Amino acid sequence: MEERNPLSLFFFPFPKKTVNLNCIFFIGLSEIKDLLWKTAMLHICKTQLQGSILITEMYEIIGSHSLHLSLSFLELMRSGRLMSLSVPAGDLNSLLPDEDGRRLYIGMKDYLLSTSLDDITQTPCKIYWPASPDRIQNCIMAGKNLQTDCANFLRVLELYNQTHLYACGTGAFNPRCAEEQMLQYEDTESGKGKCPYDPHQRTATAMIDGELYAGISSDFLSHDTAFIRSLGERHVIRTEQYDSTWLQGAEFVHVAAMSESDNEEDDKVYVFFTERAQEAEGAAGKVLYSRIARVCKNDIGGQRSLVHKWSTFQKARVVCSVPGPDGIQTHFDKLQDIFIQRGKEKKNPLIYGLFTTTSNVLNGSAVCVYRMQDIIRAFKGNFLHREGQQYKWTEYTGKVPYPRPGTCPSSTYGGFKSTREYPDDVIFFSRTHPLMQEVVNPLGGHPLLIRVGVPYKLTRLLVDRVEAVDGQYDVLFIGTDSGLVLKVIHLPKDHSLISVCVCVCVFCLQQWLFAGSAEGVVQLGLFHCDLYGQACAECCLARDPYCTWDGHSCSPYMLTARRRNIRQVNDDGNPLNQSGLQVEAEEKTLVVAVGNSTYLECLPKSHHATVTWFKDVGENSLEQHKLVVIDRGILIPRAELNHGGVYHCQLEEHGFRWTAVTIRLIVWSPTFVSAQPWYQDVMALINHGKLERHCKELSQRHSNKESGNHKHNKQDRKRADRHRHRGGAEKEKGRGRKNRSQMQISAKRLPRSA
Known part of the structure; x- marks a missing residue:
């Protein structure tokens, strides 16, 4: 999402069906600091797809507020910056930007595309990578569908290094991976443990220090969900197989590495997912919970137990709920997307989570924000314990072995060089007690944003940090399963907490949002400053962090500008007074x-x-x-x-x-x-100008009519003279005077319209 000049939103024609935004990202992130927020909605753009015509309009705002700016599709077209790339093969699933190489990689069915990151309308490079004919035939014989299952659906795209791209596809239920630039089937390797068999299963991956961390369903029937580390020089390591206390029907969403201290040996990898919650199952049946789990980067498994299995795996529940007046919580339990907003303090990022409800009665979505210190606190809390299948989960009150399970091996904690040196009781406890008792609650104790009672769900989330004169602000861009793109701004509650950091935005002149669906990719601008109006007050009241009044117009705000721009985002001060202008009625x-x-x-x-x-x-x-x-x-x-x-x-x-x-x-x-x-x-x-023009027209018609009457009078006089010479002078003379009198009276009449 980014821009050159004023903002535009870019969409393209789709086939006649609902568009689901499968992936969404933007270029040009700045840095962030931990803040407290209150919600203020800016504007939302809705796209309705009808045949080959894409109608773009602004929709109602989230919550009790309403949208700020309404844009029509024609206005976007007139901006001249509507960029789109359709993919005839369909089933676009993965987008990967390479900012160093200025390329955008697109993973889809049987194809890998590469196009310019600056202009996606340029002709892309295509690599045809189908599944082998034998695998397609075996897939069909297994009862799978030729069009939707038995093909090579690219599901994993990761930058392996500065020169190679690592890609994996389902390979007609026989996953294959390759890192060479020219992807030929005989040059690929097995993708088991890296890519799902089923193209409809969601996958979360991350390439960290040359190793692939993947949350996938790792078997043909999609029963074995696992978090696996592969590639690199170390042995493949994964979660315990077919153990429901570790993972149970997990749907992975996001994987990221985060540092918790200055000691690199303590670095961990976090994975976000949704799974069936054993601790909540009962008469109501299956219950879904959103989870956050972590493992140590230097985990290599146990010596006698948990061999080639994670020995530091722990998980906790992530809560996003609305407290009710009667104490009953309304929960959004299904995690859809995660965005980690990092700042100068790498150890204290903000984690934005996008959730939806699992109830058939209440259909809604919400965005919650979490602090890293709250997540760490949950993992330092007590463990949950269950004596057996017939018992309930309760707090573990026994003795916790040393070093504490989940601790990364380092010289700081007992001098253990690796997890294989951990005592057996530590490994056994980690195997039987992966679940934490304390939950991770959102910042402020409630969602940042809620959307209920609408015929769509929020599915994708991105956050951009914007530098303003009066502080820093996070702008959220949210995609939905019906083709909407929402734009939301956060305003901090306590402005004294803001530490203004002057960040260098590498792509500040080309800020673009890239959104992909099954049919193609679009390139959208982040802001439309020129559409807020031509007055200073209108620009200030828009409160768009991307825009400022430069003295002549509402224009994009650039940190390098040396002019004294007026840019009011927070609630302090009157924008009408700041602009020095009064809005005339x-x-x-x-x-x-x-x-x-x-x-x-x-x-x-x-x-x-x-x-x-x-x-x-x-x-x-x-x-x-x-x-x-x-x-x-x-x-x-x-x-x-x-x-x-x-x-x-x-x-x-x-x-x-x-x-x-x-x-x-x-x-x-x-x-x-x-x-x-x-x-x-x-x-x-009547308007004075219109009245004067009307009178002139009446006068002109009157003149034309009078001229015509005068001509008829001359002809009558000639006929009267001829009659006099013929002997009928007196009779015709009287008749002529009578006619002339009637004509003169008629000529003096005014039109009825006067």
């Missing part, structure tokens, strides 16, 4: 006949603004008449004389009030008798 005059309907419209550019209508003091109140006050105006179904008056549309946003529109409504009746004809009042309401 638009004045209108409307005329309506008695008994007819009319509509008083007020359309603020900012949909954050609250609209309130007033009449001048002394006028009758709105409630006394049959008026319908709707979201953006007043509807008068049947006008009456007492409806006339001056109406004021007042806007309020973030505590600031101003009058946007003043409407003078005149109600007249054709039967109403006044001192002067009613049409004079109507003519007085």
